[in-house]
Amino acid sequence: MQDRWLGVPVYVIGFFSLSMEPIFGLLIPLWALKLEVSVPLVGLIVGGSGFLPAILSIPMGGVADRIGARSLLLWAGAGTALCTALYPFWENPWGLFVLHVIVGLLMALVWISSQAYVAKAGTDEMRPWLMGHFSSATTLGAFAGPLVMGYLLDAWGFTVAFFGASLWVLMVTLMASLLPEAGKRSPLAWSDLRPRLRDFQQAAFLCTIPAILFVILCTFLRLSVFAIRSSYYPVYLRGVDFSAFTIGFLSAISNFVSSFSALAIAPLTRRIEQARLLLLGLALASVSLALTPAFNTFVPLLILTALSGAGIGATLPLLLSILANATGSEVRGLAVGLRTGTNRLSFAVVPIFLGFITQQAGLAAGFYLIGFLQVVMVGGLFLYVGAFLLNYRERM
Secondary structure, eight states: OEEEEEGHHHHHHHHHHHHHHHHHHHHHHHHEEEEEEEEHHHHHHHHHHTHHHHHHHHHHHHHHHOOOOOHHHHHHHHHHHHHTTTGGGGSHHHHHHHHHHHHHHHHHHHHOOOHHHHHHHHTTTTTHHHHHHHHHHHHHHHHHHHHHHHHHHHHHHHHHHHHHHHHHHHHHHHHTTTTTOOSOOOOOOOOHSSSSSHHHHHHHTOOOOHHHHHHHHHHEEEEEEHHHHTHHHHHHHHTOOOOOHHHHHHHHHHHHHHHHHHHHHHHHTTTTTHHHHHHHHHHHHHHHTTGGGOOOOOHHHHHHHHHHHHHHHHHHHHHHHHHHHHOGGGGGGHHHHHHHHHHHHHHHHHHHHHHHHHHHHHHHHEEEEEHHHHHHHHHHHHHHHHHHHHHGGOOO
Protein backbone atom coordinates (compact mmCIF):
# COMPACT_ATOMS: atom_id res chain seq x y z
CA MET A 1 0.00 0.00 0.00
CA GLN A 2 2.07 2.86 -1.27
CA ASP A 3 -0.23 5.83 -0.82
CA ARG A 4 -0.68 6.28 2.91
CA TRP A 5 -4.14 7.81 2.58
CA LEU A 6 -5.38 4.39 1.51
CA GLY A 7 -4.65 3.24 5.04
CA VAL A 8 -7.66 5.18 6.37
CA PRO A 9 -10.43 3.16 4.66
CA VAL A 10 -8.46 -0.06 5.26
CA TYR A 11 -8.35 0.61 8.99
CA VAL A 12 -12.02 1.63 9.04
CA ILE A 13 -12.86 -1.67 7.35
CA GLY A 14 -10.85 -3.45 10.04
CA PHE A 15 -12.78 -1.50 12.68
CA PHE A 16 -16.24 -2.43 11.37
CA SER A 17 -15.62 -5.95 9.99
CA LEU A 18 -14.39 -8.30 12.71
CA SER A 19 -16.38 -6.34 15.31
CA MET A 20 -19.51 -8.08 14.02
CA GLU A 21 -18.31 -11.24 15.79
CA PRO A 22 -18.55 -9.83 19.35
CA ILE A 23 -21.68 -7.88 18.40
CA PHE A 24 -23.44 -11.09 17.40
CA GLY A 25 -21.77 -12.83 20.34
CA LEU A 26 -23.71 -10.43 22.55
CA LEU A 27 -27.01 -10.13 20.69
CA ILE A 28 -27.67 -13.69 19.49
CA PRO A 29 -27.37 -15.59 22.81
CA LEU A 30 -29.46 -12.94 24.61
CA TRP A 31 -32.06 -12.92 21.80
CA ALA A 32 -32.23 -16.71 22.01
CA LEU A 33 -32.71 -16.54 25.78
CA LYS A 34 -35.51 -14.01 25.31
CA LEU A 35 -37.18 -16.47 22.97
CA GLU A 36 -36.82 -19.09 25.77
CA VAL A 37 -34.56 -21.32 23.71
CA SER A 38 -32.97 -24.21 25.64
CA VAL A 39 -29.30 -23.82 26.58
CA PRO A 40 -28.03 -26.61 24.26
CA LEU A 41 -30.01 -25.10 21.37
CA VAL A 42 -28.34 -21.75 22.05
CA GLY A 43 -25.03 -23.47 21.34
CA LEU A 44 -26.42 -24.96 18.11
CA ILE A 45 -27.72 -21.56 16.93
CA VAL A 46 -24.43 -19.79 17.70
CA GLY A 47 -22.43 -22.65 16.20
CA GLY A 48 -24.62 -22.60 13.10
CA SER A 49 -22.80 -19.49 11.90
CA GLY A 50 -19.75 -21.65 11.35
CA PHE A 51 -21.31 -24.48 9.30
CA LEU A 52 -21.12 -23.05 5.77
CA PRO A 53 -17.87 -21.10 6.25
CA ALA A 54 -16.16 -24.26 7.50
CA ILE A 55 -16.95 -25.87 4.13
CA LEU A 56 -16.79 -22.89 1.76
CA SER A 57 -14.07 -20.62 3.16
CA ILE A 58 -11.36 -22.35 1.13
CA PRO A 59 -13.06 -21.85 -2.27
CA MET A 60 -14.17 -18.36 -1.23
CA GLY A 61 -10.53 -17.51 -0.53
CA GLY A 62 -9.85 -18.66 -4.09
CA VAL A 63 -12.67 -16.42 -5.32
CA ALA A 64 -11.00 -13.46 -3.56
CA ASP A 65 -7.82 -14.24 -5.50
CA ARG A 66 -9.64 -14.46 -8.85
CA ILE A 67 -12.20 -11.65 -8.80
CA GLY A 68 -10.48 -9.33 -6.32
CA ALA A 69 -10.80 -8.96 -2.55
CA ARG A 70 -12.43 -5.53 -2.85
CA SER A 71 -15.28 -6.80 -5.07
CA LEU A 72 -16.02 -9.64 -2.67
CA LEU A 73 -15.89 -7.25 0.27
CA LEU A 74 -18.46 -4.92 -1.32
CA TRP A 75 -21.05 -7.64 -1.90
CA ALA A 76 -20.49 -9.53 1.36
CA GLY A 77 -20.74 -6.35 3.45
CA ALA A 78 -24.01 -5.33 1.81
CA GLY A 79 -25.48 -8.83 2.23
CA THR A 80 -24.53 -8.97 5.91
CA ALA A 81 -26.13 -5.59 6.56
CA LEU A 82 -29.39 -6.64 4.90
CA CYS A 83 -29.67 -9.96 6.73
CA THR A 84 -28.77 -8.45 10.12
CA ALA A 85 -31.85 -6.22 9.93
CA LEU A 86 -34.05 -9.34 9.66
CA TYR A 87 -33.20 -10.85 13.06
CA PRO A 88 -35.95 -9.14 15.14
CA PHE A 89 -38.58 -10.64 12.81
CA TRP A 90 -37.36 -14.25 13.13
CA GLU A 91 -38.71 -15.48 16.47
CA ASN A 92 -38.86 -19.18 15.61
CA PRO A 93 -35.72 -20.86 17.01
CA TRP A 94 -35.13 -22.94 13.87
CA GLY A 95 -35.76 -19.93 11.64
CA LEU A 96 -33.20 -18.06 13.74
CA PHE A 97 -30.79 -20.95 13.22
CA VAL A 98 -31.21 -20.82 9.42
CA LEU A 99 -30.75 -17.05 9.31
CA HIS A 100 -27.64 -17.25 11.45
CA VAL A 101 -26.18 -19.92 9.16
CA ILE A 102 -26.56 -17.54 6.20
CA VAL A 103 -25.19 -14.55 8.10
CA GLY A 104 -22.27 -16.65 9.30
CA LEU A 105 -21.21 -17.28 5.70
CA LEU A 106 -21.53 -13.60 4.77
CA MET A 107 -19.53 -12.48 7.80
CA ALA A 108 -16.82 -14.99 6.93
CA LEU A 109 -16.66 -13.56 3.41
CA VAL A 110 -16.25 -10.05 4.83
CA TRP A 111 -13.38 -11.21 7.00
CA ILE A 112 -11.71 -13.29 4.27
CA SER A 113 -11.81 -10.47 1.75
CA SER A 114 -10.64 -7.80 4.20
CA GLN A 115 -7.64 -9.90 5.29
CA ALA A 116 -6.87 -10.86 1.70
CA TYR A 117 -6.96 -7.20 0.65
CA VAL A 118 -4.47 -6.18 3.33
CA ALA A 119 -2.20 -9.15 2.58
CA LYS A 120 -2.12 -8.25 -1.13
CA ALA A 121 -1.80 -4.48 -0.68
CA GLY A 122 1.12 -4.52 1.75
CA THR A 123 4.77 -5.01 0.79
CA ASP A 124 7.00 -7.49 2.62
CA GLU A 125 8.81 -4.67 4.42
CA MET A 126 5.72 -2.93 5.75
CA ARG A 127 3.62 -6.05 6.41
CA PRO A 128 4.31 -6.35 10.18
CA TRP A 129 3.45 -2.66 10.62
CA LEU A 130 0.37 -2.90 8.41
CA MET A 131 -0.86 -6.14 10.00
CA GLY A 132 -0.33 -4.77 13.49
CA HIS A 133 -2.33 -1.61 12.80
CA PHE A 134 -5.04 -3.47 10.89
CA SER A 135 -5.31 -5.92 13.79
CA SER A 136 -5.43 -3.04 16.26
CA ALA A 137 -8.26 -1.45 14.27
CA THR A 138 -10.24 -4.71 14.35
CA THR A 139 -9.89 -5.01 18.10
CA LEU A 140 -10.80 -1.37 18.69
CA GLY A 141 -13.94 -1.99 16.65
CA ALA A 142 -14.59 -5.09 18.70
CA PHE A 143 -14.29 -2.87 21.80
CA ALA A 144 -16.77 -0.27 20.58
CA GLY A 145 -19.27 -2.61 18.91
CA PRO A 146 -20.63 -4.61 21.87
CA LEU A 147 -20.54 -1.51 24.05
CA VAL A 148 -22.75 0.43 21.64
CA MET A 149 -25.07 -2.50 20.97
CA GLY A 150 -25.36 -3.33 24.67
CA TYR A 151 -26.45 0.24 25.33
CA LEU A 152 -28.96 0.18 22.46
CA LEU A 153 -30.32 -3.14 23.72
CA ASP A 154 -30.84 -1.93 27.29
CA ALA A 155 -32.24 1.44 26.20
CA TRP A 156 -34.45 0.56 23.21
CA GLY A 157 -34.62 -3.21 22.83
CA PHE A 158 -33.59 -5.83 20.31
CA THR A 159 -35.08 -4.24 17.18
CA VAL A 160 -33.06 -1.05 17.53
CA ALA A 161 -29.94 -3.01 18.50
CA PHE A 162 -30.14 -5.24 15.40
CA PHE A 163 -30.83 -2.26 13.14
CA GLY A 164 -27.81 -0.52 14.68
CA ALA A 165 -25.70 -3.60 13.94
CA SER A 166 -26.94 -3.52 10.33
CA LEU A 167 -25.81 0.09 9.89
CA TRP A 168 -22.53 -0.80 11.58
CA VAL A 169 -21.55 -3.43 9.03
CA LEU A 170 -22.83 -1.30 6.15
CA MET A 171 -19.81 0.93 6.82
CA VAL A 172 -17.63 -1.90 5.46
CA THR A 173 -19.29 -1.62 2.05
CA LEU A 174 -19.01 2.19 2.10
CA MET A 175 -15.30 2.12 2.89
CA ALA A 176 -14.57 -0.68 0.41
CA SER A 177 -16.08 1.48 -2.34
CA LEU A 178 -13.28 4.03 -1.72
CA LEU A 179 -10.48 1.52 -2.26
CA PRO A 180 -8.81 0.48 -5.52
CA GLU A 181 -8.48 -3.23 -6.24
CA ALA A 182 -5.26 -4.75 -4.86
CA GLY A 183 -3.33 -7.18 -7.02
CA LYS A 184 -4.50 -8.79 -10.23
CA ARG A 185 -8.14 -9.57 -10.92
CA SER A 186 -10.13 -11.04 -13.75
CA PRO A 187 -13.58 -9.98 -15.00
CA LEU A 188 -16.35 -11.40 -12.83
CA ALA A 189 -17.92 -14.55 -14.24
CA TRP A 190 -20.35 -17.04 -12.71
CA SER A 191 -17.70 -19.75 -12.97
CA ASP A 192 -15.50 -17.74 -10.58
CA LEU A 193 -18.10 -18.10 -7.83
CA ARG A 194 -18.32 -21.89 -8.01
CA PRO A 195 -16.15 -23.96 -5.67
CA ARG A 196 -13.26 -25.57 -7.55
CA LEU A 197 -11.62 -28.88 -6.74
CA ARG A 198 -8.26 -27.22 -7.42
CA ASP A 199 -8.82 -24.82 -4.52
CA PHE A 200 -9.20 -27.71 -2.10
CA GLN A 201 -6.17 -29.46 -3.61
CA GLN A 202 -4.07 -26.30 -3.21
CA ALA A 203 -5.33 -25.90 0.35
CA ALA A 204 -4.39 -29.49 1.14
CA PHE A 205 -0.91 -28.81 -0.25
CA LEU A 206 -0.60 -25.69 1.89
CA CYS A 207 -1.28 -27.84 4.97
CA THR A 208 1.87 -29.83 4.23
CA ILE A 209 3.93 -26.71 5.01
CA PRO A 210 4.80 -26.88 8.74
CA ALA A 211 4.23 -23.15 9.26
CA ILE A 212 0.77 -23.32 7.64
CA LEU A 213 -0.24 -26.40 9.67
CA PHE A 214 0.90 -24.60 12.80
CA VAL A 215 -1.25 -21.59 11.90
CA ILE A 216 -4.27 -23.82 11.27
CA LEU A 217 -3.97 -25.56 14.65
CA CYS A 218 -3.45 -22.26 16.49
CA THR A 219 -6.39 -20.76 14.63
CA PHE A 220 -8.68 -23.55 15.84
CA LEU A 221 -7.53 -22.96 19.41
CA ARG A 222 -7.86 -19.18 19.14
CA LEU A 223 -11.39 -19.37 17.79
CA SER A 224 -12.42 -21.84 20.48
CA VAL A 225 -11.87 -18.96 22.92
CA PHE A 226 -14.01 -16.65 20.78
CA ALA A 227 -16.67 -19.35 20.38
CA ILE A 228 -17.12 -19.57 24.14
CA ARG A 229 -17.15 -15.79 24.52
CA SER A 230 -19.83 -15.57 21.83
CA SER A 231 -22.11 -18.27 23.22
CA TYR A 232 -22.05 -19.33 26.86
CA TYR A 233 -20.09 -16.43 28.32
CA PRO A 234 -23.08 -14.06 27.93
CA VAL A 235 -25.37 -16.86 29.14
CA TYR A 236 -23.31 -17.25 32.33
CA LEU A 237 -23.19 -13.49 32.94
CA ARG A 238 -26.95 -13.18 32.37
CA GLY A 239 -27.39 -15.99 34.89
CA VAL A 240 -25.62 -13.96 37.59
CA ASP A 241 -27.84 -10.94 36.82
CA PHE A 242 -25.53 -8.80 34.70
CA SER A 243 -27.26 -6.31 32.38
CA ALA A 244 -26.78 -6.35 28.61
CA PHE A 245 -24.69 -3.19 28.85
CA THR A 246 -22.44 -4.71 31.53
CA ILE A 247 -22.01 -7.87 29.46
CA GLY A 248 -21.19 -5.71 26.45
CA PHE A 249 -18.80 -3.66 28.57
CA LEU A 250 -16.85 -6.75 29.67
CA SER A 251 -16.63 -7.90 26.07
CA ALA A 252 -15.53 -4.41 25.06
CA ILE A 253 -12.80 -4.31 27.72
CA SER A 254 -11.41 -7.59 26.43
CA ASN A 255 -11.21 -6.19 22.92
CA PHE A 256 -9.87 -2.82 24.10
CA VAL A 257 -6.96 -4.53 25.85
CA SER A 258 -6.50 -6.69 22.73
CA SER A 259 -5.93 -3.61 20.58
CA PHE A 260 -2.93 -2.58 22.65
CA SER A 261 -1.44 -6.05 22.94
CA ALA A 262 -1.64 -6.28 19.12
CA LEU A 263 0.41 -3.10 18.79
CA ALA A 264 3.00 -4.40 21.25
CA ILE A 265 3.74 -7.48 19.17
CA ALA A 266 6.24 -5.99 16.70
CA PRO A 267 8.91 -5.14 19.31
CA LEU A 268 8.33 -8.41 21.20
CA THR A 269 9.05 -10.47 18.09
CA ARG A 270 12.64 -9.18 18.18
CA ARG A 271 13.12 -11.00 21.49
CA ILE A 272 10.84 -14.05 21.22
CA GLU A 273 10.15 -16.37 18.28
CA GLN A 274 6.77 -15.54 16.73
CA ALA A 275 5.53 -19.12 17.15
CA ARG A 276 6.31 -19.31 20.85
CA LEU A 277 4.94 -15.82 21.47
CA LEU A 278 1.73 -16.88 19.76
CA LEU A 279 1.38 -19.92 22.02
CA LEU A 280 1.97 -17.86 25.16
CA GLY A 281 -0.84 -15.55 24.13
CA LEU A 282 -3.17 -18.48 23.50
CA ALA A 283 -2.38 -20.00 26.90
CA LEU A 284 -3.13 -16.74 28.71
CA ALA A 285 -6.42 -16.27 26.84
CA SER A 286 -7.59 -19.86 27.43
CA VAL A 287 -6.83 -20.08 31.15
CA SER A 288 -8.33 -16.65 31.92
CA LEU A 289 -11.59 -17.52 30.19
CA ALA A 290 -11.83 -20.98 31.74
CA LEU A 291 -11.75 -19.46 35.24
CA THR A 292 -14.87 -17.34 34.59
CA PRO A 293 -17.38 -19.52 36.53
CA ALA A 294 -15.21 -19.29 39.66
CA PHE A 295 -16.44 -15.71 40.12
CA ASN A 296 -19.78 -13.92 40.01
CA THR A 297 -18.82 -10.32 40.83
CA PHE A 298 -17.72 -7.57 38.50
CA VAL A 299 -14.10 -6.81 39.48
CA PRO A 300 -12.59 -10.32 39.24
CA LEU A 301 -14.49 -10.94 36.01
CA LEU A 302 -13.15 -7.64 34.66
CA ILE A 303 -9.59 -8.71 35.47
CA LEU A 304 -10.06 -12.11 33.85
CA THR A 305 -11.59 -10.70 30.69
CA ALA A 306 -8.75 -8.14 30.42
CA LEU A 307 -6.14 -10.91 30.73
CA SER A 308 -7.97 -13.01 28.15
CA GLY A 309 -8.13 -10.01 25.83
CA ALA A 310 -4.39 -9.35 26.22
CA GLY A 311 -3.61 -12.92 25.25
CA ILE A 312 -5.98 -13.12 22.30
CA GLY A 313 -5.04 -9.69 20.94
CA ALA A 314 -1.42 -10.73 20.56
CA THR A 315 -2.34 -13.71 18.41
CA LEU A 316 -3.98 -12.19 15.32
CA PRO A 317 -1.03 -10.20 13.90
CA LEU A 318 1.25 -13.16 14.61
CA LEU A 319 -1.06 -15.56 12.80
CA LEU A 320 -1.42 -13.24 9.81
CA SER A 321 2.32 -12.54 9.67
CA ILE A 322 3.31 -16.22 9.83
CA LEU A 323 0.66 -17.07 7.23
CA ALA A 324 1.72 -14.30 4.84
CA ASN A 325 5.43 -15.12 5.19
CA ALA A 326 4.79 -18.79 4.41
CA THR A 327 2.77 -18.19 1.20
CA GLY A 328 3.17 -16.39 -2.12
CA SER A 329 0.93 -13.43 -2.97
CA GLU A 330 -0.91 -15.46 -5.62
CA VAL A 331 -2.39 -17.84 -3.01
CA ARG A 332 -2.76 -15.57 0.01
CA GLY A 333 -6.51 -15.29 -0.47
CA LEU A 334 -6.70 -19.09 -0.52
CA ALA A 335 -4.49 -19.31 2.57
CA VAL A 336 -6.70 -16.80 4.38
CA GLY A 337 -9.72 -18.85 3.31
CA LEU A 338 -8.11 -21.97 4.76
CA ARG A 339 -7.48 -20.20 8.06
CA THR A 340 -11.00 -18.77 8.09
CA GLY A 341 -12.47 -22.19 7.37
CA THR A 342 -10.66 -23.46 10.44
CA ASN A 343 -12.03 -20.47 12.36
CA ARG A 344 -15.56 -21.36 11.45
CA LEU A 345 -15.09 -25.08 12.09
CA SER A 346 -14.00 -24.22 15.63
CA PHE A 347 -16.88 -21.77 15.95
CA ALA A 348 -19.34 -24.47 14.85
CA VAL A 349 -17.98 -27.35 16.93
CA VAL A 350 -17.03 -25.78 20.28
CA PRO A 351 -20.42 -24.24 21.27
CA ILE A 352 -22.21 -27.50 20.42
CA PHE A 353 -19.66 -29.52 22.39
CA LEU A 354 -19.89 -27.11 25.33
CA GLY A 355 -23.68 -27.26 25.14
CA PHE A 356 -23.58 -31.04 25.46
CA ILE A 357 -21.26 -30.82 28.49
CA THR A 358 -23.44 -28.12 30.04
CA GLN A 359 -26.54 -30.27 29.68
CA GLN A 360 -24.78 -33.20 31.38
CA ALA A 361 -22.63 -31.57 34.05
CA GLY A 362 -23.47 -27.86 34.23
CA LEU A 363 -22.07 -24.66 32.77
CA ALA A 364 -19.11 -24.34 35.16
CA ALA A 365 -17.90 -27.86 34.38
CA GLY A 366 -18.08 -27.06 30.68
CA PHE A 367 -15.85 -24.00 31.10
CA TYR A 368 -13.30 -25.93 33.14
CA LEU A 369 -13.15 -28.92 30.79
CA ILE A 370 -12.77 -26.79 27.66
CA GLY A 371 -10.03 -24.78 29.38
CA PHE A 372 -8.17 -27.95 30.32
CA LEU A 373 -8.33 -29.23 26.73
CA GLN A 374 -7.09 -25.88 25.42
CA VAL A 375 -4.07 -25.94 27.73
CA VAL A 376 -3.25 -29.52 26.66
CA MET A 377 -3.41 -28.41 23.01
CA VAL A 378 -1.07 -25.47 23.68
CA GLY A 379 1.41 -27.84 25.31
CA GLY A 380 1.27 -30.11 22.28
CA LEU A 381 1.91 -27.17 19.96
CA PHE A 382 4.95 -26.14 22.00
CA LEU A 383 6.34 -29.63 21.37
CA TYR A 384 5.47 -29.29 17.66
CA VAL A 385 7.34 -26.00 17.44
CA GLY A 386 10.35 -27.52 19.17
CA ALA A 387 10.39 -30.42 16.72
CA PHE A 388 9.93 -28.42 13.50
CA LEU A 389 11.16 -24.90 14.27
CA LEU A 390 14.56 -25.34 12.66
CA ASN A 391 12.92 -26.41 9.39
CA TYR A 392 10.88 -23.26 9.01
CA ARG A 393 12.53 -20.81 11.34
CA GLU A 394 12.90 -18.13 8.70
CA ARG A 395 9.17 -18.33 7.99
CA MET A 396 8.10 -17.96 11.60
